[in-house]
Amino acid sequence: ARAFSSTATDPIRATLFPGDGIGPEIAESVKQVFREAEVPIEWEEHYVGDQIDPRTQSFLTWESLESVRQNKVGLKGPMATPIGKGHRSLNLTLRKELNLYANVRPCYSLPGYKTRYDDVNLITIRENTEGEYSGLEHQVVRGVVESLKIITRQASLRVAEYAFHYAKAHGRERVSVIHKANIMQKTDGLFLKCCREVAEKYPEIKYEEAVIDNCCMMLVKNPALFDVLVMPNLYGDIISDLCAGLIGGLGLTPSLNIGEGGIALAEAVHGSAPDIAGKDLTSKLTPVVLETLAREWDRTLTVMGAGLVFLLTRPMENLANPTALLLSSVSMLRHLELHDKAEQIQNAILNTIAEGKYRTADLGGKSSTTDFTKAICDHL
């Protein structure tokens, strides 16, 4: 990390991508908590465009990327990627363009929120730039397609290095490499080899290797068997979601992307959750309803009066759990060495959940995003 100085007159600038789907709702929640906690951060908000920027080949503009490069720190909400067609994944663009090579995803049981698994305390560290996410695919002949998985020595060494560095800095005892080198002998074999090399430089940290299928099985039988896990891209994606499931779902797990040159971009592990994302109410009205409304506008107004106006101007579905993004913002604060604020906000979140009075639907509660956020603010 680098040194950040801040005084009352000189807040830290950080880039904020509210993102798609539930993104704006949970980003609002972070902004509110930061305001309430008087965190000295000034957000520079960037939105995903609706046109491809040729400079990035993606809906993300060059200016957005520059903002992160300059501020070196940011928070992003989820960005949706269409399945099986369309443009390059926005998440991928960010990771590649900003060289966010390691994705750190802590996963621990929340006190007071009971799941089938207690005492989960894992850190998954995922290689973030290559592997199965190379984006190199082509059709060889009709009905035959190939997708390339790329593993390089450079990327493997730097993520391994980061994992051991992290383990040491955070007083962790073990690092396990997750691989499938029995099948992908050359690619995963190279990843393993790099991890072994780095492990030798850290004799105080226990080094282990686990085949990914066996790792899945052991994780669901006894998650306490693991401590820090480091792995190639796709495995990291899968394993970190699995771990999220152990502690209560994607609504809870934060992550921090580490990039070259000290860039840190925090983001929730989850996606845009289109199933629960708020929509502008007008988009839910069918043409028939709209027509009727237009035809009998006067009467409708008098009948429904203020109620309708209220509904039409209320864009949020308000179901999303903002915890994952909030905890991500806490990691961001830690990275900025604003430890007091980080601690204060984290405690407020954990206490609110532990107390159990205000919880979102994914945790079996009835609170809306806004009520839950307000409860956190009250716990600050």
Add this chain to the structure above:
Amino acid sequence: TYMPRPGDGAPRPVTLIPGDGIGPLVTNAVEQVMEAMHAPLYFERYEIHGDMKRVPEEVLESIRKNKVCLKGGLKTPVGGGVNSLNVQLRKELDLYASLVNCFNLPGLPTRHENVDIVVIRENTEGEYSGLEHEVVPGVVESLKVITKFCSERIAKYAFEYAYLNNRKKVTAVHKANIMKLADGLFLESCREVATKYPSIKYNEIIVDNCCMQLVSKPEQFDVMVTPNLYGNLVANTAAGIAGGTGVMPGGNVGADHAVFEQGASAGNVGNEKLMEQKKANPVALLLSSAMMLRHLQFPSFADRLETAVKRVILEGKYRTKDLGGTSSTQEVTDAVIANLD
């Protein structure tokens, strides 16, 4: 009542590969139980091991002739030049579907309830293509190959399985948001086949979300159809939540042949200690053998074997360490034999 054709009672030859590690231990348990039941089959045994360069031709011949094989795990050296014999066998015999049934056994407490998932996995291509090379020093590539042909046939098998076994839903597992072409082709094939089975519900799930859902709400899944690698992970996760790989049956099947083995982690041959103490869990392979008996059209032998195994689990007196007990493989086997009707 099952009305056999004349001659159906003639003993059938089955190729037997005891394999490495705990393989001989658990295949031996099956042999003992088959003998105790006087099951109408006999084994043709072949000693092969994971460190061999390839599967000997005579073994392949035997399976081609018998059409059915029972095997223990074959150890794959990690990252060391030798290709997995388990994979070779599947490719040589074109055993394109791997099937693992993960379900809660009555009497065996696990963290989850009502798990009854069948994972049907494409077994011949995808990430297991074996096509890898070093592009320049320090940069290696591995090819994932997906074909319409293989995707379609696995999708067909999955829906046919669901249809014949009165299953209600097929879920396709993919990562088509990232691998748009490869997994996209897989999905497209599944969708096409799905339209031919209107009575079976079809849905799709991204593999990472799938693993998350598996550990939180596994009861939502029924039959799952997957490309090669995801199937491996999904099956092991499902096995883990339902009691571990030591109890989940399965096998590999193609148009002409079937190889039955421990369902998940078929290549996991256990550790030294497990072998020395002779405490491997024979339940998975015994249940796989029941599937084999059904495949050979000996349904009542299959039922007897399955009932006996389930009784032993329910009774809870004889369980191996992975199920929280202290029994040896032999003690569990004896208990199964004692519980045979």
